Amino acid sequence: MPVVRGKVIEPLFTPDMIAARNRSMAAEIAASPKQDLLVISVLKGSFIFAADLIRALHDAGLAPEVEFITLSSYGKGTQSQGVKIIKDIDSDVRDRDILLIDDILESGRTLRFARDLMYERGARNVDIAVLLDKRSRREGNLDADYVGFECPDYFVVGYGMDVAYAFRELPFVGVVKGDA
Ligand code: IMP
Ligand code: MG
Secondary structure, eight states, X not given: OOEETTEEEEEEEOHHHHHHHHHHHHHHHHHSOOSSOEEEEEETTTHXXXXXXXXXXXXXXOOOEEEEEEEXXXXXXXXXXXXXXXXXOOSOOTTOEEEEEEEEESSSHHHHHHHHHHHHXXXXXXXXXXXXXXXXXXXXXXXXXXXXXXXXXXXXXXXXXXXXXXXXXXXXXXXXXXEO
C-alpha cells in the first residue's frame, strides 16, 4: 500500500476507476440539453475532480464556462451550523443552467447552500455533480444529479481532498490507515 508522509494510505478509488467514471458522468451530463452552461467548482476539495470532469465534458461535446466558489462550513457539531462564502464567483447566473461540482456530498449543507444561492440569483436550473456520495451522513433530503461513487462512511483523502491540508496531491482516493 502507498506510504505518504509516513502514513499508510489504502486506495479506495484508483485513477483508472475515477477516469472511467468521469467519462461516463460527462456523457450523462451531455445527454440532457443545456442552456448557456456555467460549471461552478466548489473549492477547495473539488479542484482536481472539476479539472478532470470539465475536460471530459469537452470530450462529450459540451462547451461550458467555468467558475469557482470557495465555501466553508462553520460550527460543525455546534448549534449554529452554517456555510459562508469565502470567495464568490464573478459571473452572473441569471437564466443560465448551472452545474455545481463538489468532491463529497455528506450532510448536504454545503451544496444546499450553494444551490439555493444560485436559485436566489436567478439561475434557470441548478444541477449537482459530486465525485463521492456519503449517503449515510445526509441531513434532510438533497440528492446529487450525478454521482461518481457511493462512498462508505470513512474519512477519505486524495484527488483534491485533504485532512489538515495534506494529501490533496494523491492521484487516487484513499483512507489513512495509520503510521507506516
Ligand atoms: P457537507 O456540507 O456535510 O455535505 O460536507 C461536504 C464537504 O465536507 C465536502 O465538500 C468536503 O469538503 C468535506 N468532507 C466531507 N467528508 C470528507 C472526507 O471524507 N474527506 C475530506 N473532506 C470531506
Ligand atoms: Mg468541499
